Amino acid sequence: MKKIVVLVSGGGTNLQALxxxxxxxxxxxxxxxxxxxxxxxxxxxxxAARHKIPTRVIPRKDYADAAAYSKAILQALQEEExxxxxxxxxxxxxxxQVVKAFPNRMMNVHPALIPSFCGKGFYGxxxxxxxxxxxxxxxxxxxHFVTEECDGGPIxxxxxxxxxxxxxxxxxxxxxxxxxxxxxLPQAVALFCEDKLQVQGHKVLITS
Ligand code: GAR
Numbered sequence: 001m002k003k004i005v006v007l008v009s010g011g012g013t014n015l016q017a018l019x020x021x022x023x024x025x026x027x028x029x030x031x032x033x034x035x036x037x038x039x040x041x042x043x044x045x046x047x048a049a050r051h052k053i054p055t056r057v058i059p060r061k062d063y064a065d066a067a068a069y070s071k072a073i074l075q076a077l078q079e080e081e082x083x084x085x086x087x088x089x090x091x092x093x094x095x096x097q098v099v100k101a102f103p104n105r106m107m108n109v110h111p112a113l114i115p116s117f118c119g120k121g122f123y124g125x126x127x128x129x130x131x132x133x134x135x136x137x138x139x140x141x142x143x144h145f146v147t148e149e150c151d152g153g154p155i156x157x158x159x160x161x162x163x164x165x166x167x168x169x170x171x172x173x174x175x176x177x178x179x180x181x182x183x184x185l186p187q188a189v190a191l192f193c194e195d196k197l198q199v200q201g202h203k204v205l206i207t208s
Contacts, residue, residue, distance in 0.1 A: 002030040002083035007090035012044025014088035021186030030193030070095040106146035114142040118151035128169040141180035143188040157184040
């Protein structure tokens with residue numbers, strides 16, 4: 001059974017989708033064993049507690065810089081003996097010491113079709129604001145492995161979602177979550193837990 005550690009910073013709807021998928025038997029071969037939040041008091045922690053999943057809070061603001069914070073997160077991940085680390089609305093960038101310790105064992109869900117609207121500064125509602133400003137007719141979500149390049153790692157799954165003329169950043173965010181993120185994140189985790197993801201260079205092959 002693979003140990004899945006989920007990193008969160010906010011509402012935790014993607015965490016909820018993962019817990020629901022685990023309950024429904026969609027994620028076989030893995031279990032969420034810990035949820036780590038970069039912020040105290042966020043709703044994601046309550047969702048985890050309701051599911052009786054142990055939680056840890058490692059506040060970003062308690063650490064001087066990304067290196068010190070990354071060290072603390074790395075130690076926690078090692079203590080939890082994580083096989084897979086999932087960024088589910090985790091709004092902090094970790095440095096290469098964490099990425100190197102978990103090569104092709106960390107994944108992130110991003111609320112756009114990478115390589116559009118991604119990289120440093122593109123997170124949460126800002127991503128949807130940028131998509132609406134550009135006037136794209138399709139956006140969506142991407143699940144990718146985490147590398148040292150922000151939002152630049154090998155892509156595991158993507159799903160497109162239509163943009164409506166009367167969308168606000170909030171309505172677009174909600175539709176992308178419902179139609180894409182909450183589906184492809186559990187799917188990607190399930191594929192990982194069944195050893196069906198093979199990284200070849202920059203491509204992820206899904207084996208049967
Ligand atoms: C989600 O839309 C997620 O894709 C995004 O933040 C939201 C968190 O929601 N993540 C990023 O923008 C990371 N670059 P949640 O806390 O309800 O899962």
